Amino acid sequence: MMRKTDFAFWTFLLMTVLAGATTVLNVSRTYSATSPNTELYKQLDLFGDVLERVRSDYVEKPDDTKLIESAINGMLSALDPHSAYLSRKNFRDMQVQTRGEFGGLGIEVTMENQVVKVVAPIDDTPAAKAGVQANDLITHLDDEQIVGLSLEEAVEKMRGPVNTPIKLTVVRKGVDEPIEIKIVRDVIRINAVKPRIEGDIAYVKVTTFNEQTHVNLVKSIEEMKSKIGSKLKGYIIDLRNNPGGLLDQAIAVSDDFLERGAIVITKGRNNEETQRSQARPGDVADGMKIIVLINGGSASASEIVAGALQDHERATIIGTRSFGKGSVQTIIPLGANGAIRLTTARYYTPRNRSIQAKGIDPDIIIEQELPEDLKGKLGVKPRGEASLRGHLRNGDTEEEISGSSAYVPQEPEKDTQLQFALNYLRGKVTAPPPKAEQAEQKKAETQTDSSK
Structure with missing residues (x-):
């Protein structure tokens, strides 16, 4: 059995590596009372004691790797x-997401009654060319049942190296018998821009x-600009339910x-870590309204x-208050051991506003009415950073405000915020007065009615 001192040394060495240290430190259980790290060393010994006890006495033999990963994640x-x-797998998945491309089939899927359902095949992908259709239910992959996964x-099984085959059942x-579809995986690009x-x-x-994102956005705008021509009245950039992503893409x-x-100011723990990103000349929208x-x-x-x-x-x-995540995470690779995602800075708008746990307030507030069948459901309740346990406090003010509803109707004609934006650009509507002014106006109208 490993000794407590071994555990303490190993644990501290692990923490040192995670912190990016380049020297190996010798740790002894005899600590100097004047050492600034004495308390830290004692806590690391405590971790070693607990880990040893779990490994020796837990009712089932634990997985050492999972124990350490859980401790680090905790x-x-x-x-x-x-x-x-x-973990290595989660790190790979994150890289796929940020790259926006992977080896796969080219279908958007969801889970319905524990069965993988095709939402839609992506245009010009192997799945679309092979005849996969929206609402298809996938039951087997290479004759292996996936119901219950x-x-x-299921998505992990469908992804794989480019030019490798897979069979979908x-x-x-409307079709009596299951259909077998053979597909050869190809590079699938996730187009984050839908014009x-x-x-x-x-x-x-x-x-x-x-x-x-940046490249596809510029390309989409140039194409639409050319098609609409001189009749173009302006642009709508829809960022609703966009959870974020790469900082450099937001800047671009x-x-x-x-x-x-x-464009944005990022501030780390120390003043020398403050960075400011500046815009360069050139407006793809040619100064038109946005x-x-x-x-x-x-x-x-x-x-x-x-x-910005x-x-x-x-x-x-236009819309409702944003989520309020005003922090920057840095991905720090750990070689074969995956990576850590660590909050390293807060970001501020050009006017030095921190939106951490506050969000961006729209210039024009337009609420989206919820359908009756969705009212009170968890998935459509207001969302915000301030509601997350353990969130960073806003460094500029004690005032923290919860977010707002994230509901967006699928049908454009029912999308109140989008329809207002379209009419606003066309000059058919003007901005409503602020809520406080509306409340005063309503109060005055009520007093007038009561005096009649």
């Missing part, structure tokens, strides 16, 4: 909701900030619409873009 998650340990497990409505033309307005939905997207000035849509699901990188364009008065922000 340490990081205790800091704030966004710091975490990433989690969605993540699907059940399709469409709304008559005389160019609309762009940005779903995340991965490595492809903001820069796409700004000619000069600061509306940015946000809601309670707009977080992090989305808030950087909204805050708002502070420079380059865009009108």
Whole structure:
């Protein structure tokens, strides 16, 4: 059995490696009372004692790797909701997400009644070319049943090296027998930018900030600009329910619409860690009017873009208060041991506003009415950083405000925020008065009615 001193030494060595140290330190159980790290060493001994006791006395033989990973993750998650340990698999998954491309089939899937259901095949991908259809139910992969697997497990099986084959067995409505579809995996690119033309307005939905976002956004705007021509009245950048992503992509997207000035300021623990990102000349929208849509699901990188364009008065922000995640996470690789995601800075808008646990307030507040069948359900309740346990406090003020609803109707005609934005750009509506002014007006009307 490993001795307590061995555990203490090993634990401290592990912590030293995680901190990026380049020297190996010898640790003894005899501590100097004047050492500034005495208490830390004692706590590491405590960790070693507990770990030894768990390994020797727990009712079942524990997995040492899982014990250590859980301990590391517990340490990081205790800091704030966004710091975490990433296992090798989770690190790979995160890299796929941020790169925006992977080896796979090209289908969007969901889980319905414990069965993997195709939401839609992505255009010009192996799945679309092979004939996979929306609402197909996938029951087997390479003749192996996947009913009962989690969605993540099923997706992991469908992804794989480019040019490798896979066979899907699907059940399709209106077809009596299951259908076998053979597909060869290819490079699938996640297009985070979904443009469409709304008559005389160019609309762009940005779903995340991965490595492809800036390039695809510029390309989409140029194409729509060319198609609409001289009738173009402006742009709508829809960041609702966009959870964020890469900081450099948020900076690049903001820069796409700004000619000069600061975009975002990041401040670490020490003053010398403060960094300021500046815009370069060039506006892809040629100075035309821009509306940015946000809601309670707009977080992090989305808030950087909204805050930068708002502070420079380059865009009108419409919707409801954003999520309020004003912190920056750095991914620190640990070689074969995965990585850690560590909060290393807070970010501030160009006017030095911290939105941590506060969010971005729209210039024009437009609430989206919830359908009766969704009212009171957990998934559509207001969302915000301030509601997360252990969140970082706002360093500038004690005032913290919860987020807002993240509900967006699938049908554009039922989308109150989008319809207002379209009419606002066309000059058909004007901004409603602030809520406080509305309340005073309603109070005055009530007093007038009672006096009659």
